Amino acid sequence: MKVFNFNAGPATLPAVVMERAQKEFCDYKGSGCGIMEHSHRHKLFDEVLAHANENVRTILNVPDTHSIVYIQGGASMQFAMIPMNLYVPGKKMQFADTGTWSSKALKEAQLFGECEVIASSKADKYTYIPDVKAMKPDADASFFHITSNNTIYGTQYQEFPEVECPLICDMSSDIMSRQFDMSKFAMVYAGAQKNLGPSGLALVVIRKDLAERTPANVPTMLRYSTYIDSDSLYNTPPTFGIYMLGLVTDWVLEQGGLSAIEAINNKKAAALYAGIDASDGYYSSPVKKDSRSRMNVVFRLPTEELEAKFVKESIAAGMIGLKGHRSAGGIRASIYNALPMEGIERLLDFMAEFKKNN
């Protein structure tokens, strides 16, 4: 039986990508060894890197004002690098707090300078995204930081705020899942392990002029300019991860790019939420309807005992990763780009059957 993988990250990757990587794992392009055994200065890897960059630029429509770089340490390292590089003394770092990861970004920034939360859904257990039209950061703020999709709570910005200061967005769990206007963002970043590839790198798209802010005392490996100036090759990058990101972005383009991917994702999420909403309250979403994530569908059952049973039986039915985050409980179906419609159908069938029997 085919297994469907609903993990929140690391997560399922497109089957064709995994198969291709497997096929050429030990002998990349007839070179006699795998791409992970090649030097990062070799022309074979130059091509891999250039290809990944080109795909990202095309798919996300990245303007020439912005650089594309790959940095190790995931989004969590960005929580430190952002204030280290981009805080301007005397100008606040402002945040929207919409969940665990937003809070962590804020906490790291507080080590470096004055921070302010100007929008939050914390008091309501992060069950919605605050009104973006009411998000009014200072015009001269160092930056305004948001988290586009909240993996743990299953909420997602449906549209983005319009602000005067640099807008920075952690898109770890919904990058490349839908269309957006990159030119409105000073910086977008994402840990790769959901929609882009394996864990071990973050994709960072950053407006070049922003990187000039970095104070002189920031170490080389923590400066955005190091990555921009060297095309991510100052030291040995995570070469296999970048290679996988290249294959995954090839697949995104083969699907028809972001407009096609977005349409499929909308269809997948709509079907799953419809199943929840049609269950007469047996399944229930804690998330406000206007904030529902199309990537992480969080729902509850009548009791925690039933939830545990649901998770256990779902594994036997060929579905893994459905247990909610340990801090939130319940069920979480992460339905990233690579999770096919057949996986949603399997889950819906299982939910109907489980409800009937329990």
Add this chain to the structure above:
Amino acid sequence: MKVFNFNAGPATLPAVVMERAQKEFCDYKGSGCGIMEHSHRHKLFDEVLAHANENVRTILNVPDTHSIVYIQGGASMQFAMIPMNLYVPGKKMQFADTGTWSSKALKEAQLFGECEVIASSKADKYTYIPDVKAMKPDADASFFHITSNNTIYGTQYQEFPEVECPLICDMSSDIMSRQFDMSKFAMVYAGAQKNLGPSGLALVVIRKDLAERTPANVPTMLRYSTYIDSDSLYNTPPTFGIYMLGLVTDWVLEQGGLSAIEAINNKKAAALYAGIDASDGYYSSPVKKDSRSRMNVVFRLPTEELEAKFVKESIAAGMIGLKGHRSAGGIRASIYNALPMEGIERLLDFMAEFKKNN
């Protein structure tokens, strides 16, 4: 024709490791998906991590006083983390400067406090390792930092200094290639992409009490305690890299551990240096005999033109990665653990043939 890969890093990995990783790439232990698609909180990855830790502890004979952690960013990130975490104000950070990477470690430390170079071979173009018996760091230095093997210049410590202050060693290019006494080191670290696995992580073995020095203002992802306290699972680690490190260390154990690996490495290096020394000066090593590296064998030909021809023809003869580092020129044969004796024989045959014809 089988290709032998003399890359300096990323580098050749054991063929049996690559084949096994390929075989289970899309379906790890019958789970229906690859290990890179599994959550880092899943029991399958728990086992991978525990297994890697156990192997490292066994092979390097790591005492209970030391923790084993995996940190993204390679050795270059350690150049920043070491002074950020381990500098004690008023107590110098002291260094032996034996090449490019030592110098880079020093440069980053200078951002954080007072540094001093107490041994150096810079004036002689880094062609040897200074006398370790003459290395006398302050008893109360914050630490003394050395680089056990210098990839670019082809030099290697044959023995290690005995010091009173914490001894920190960058072993990126010779870790697990020979026996040493871990208990004499406060910290040993190594980018994985030479003897341990793919690029994208550094192995760090650190004495636990050292991690208590970290000042309060160091960000979470840059604190050693974060990795120690969470067993490298504070955020998503580079799961596939840790998995590969587990397989590579399995292979090290299958070879008979460090004593067996060291004997093989000595034999490989001795054969290659003997070929150089027996060439009547056609091939010449710029490195002092008592400092020769058993991992990176650097040599010159009579002219740069011949060196370029040598590199070109070696590729046709099924050997890649023999070009010296751009900053040093010449030829560099990186003969890490996974490069088999047959590769050395191929190279020696080629060297003899090339000399005859040129």
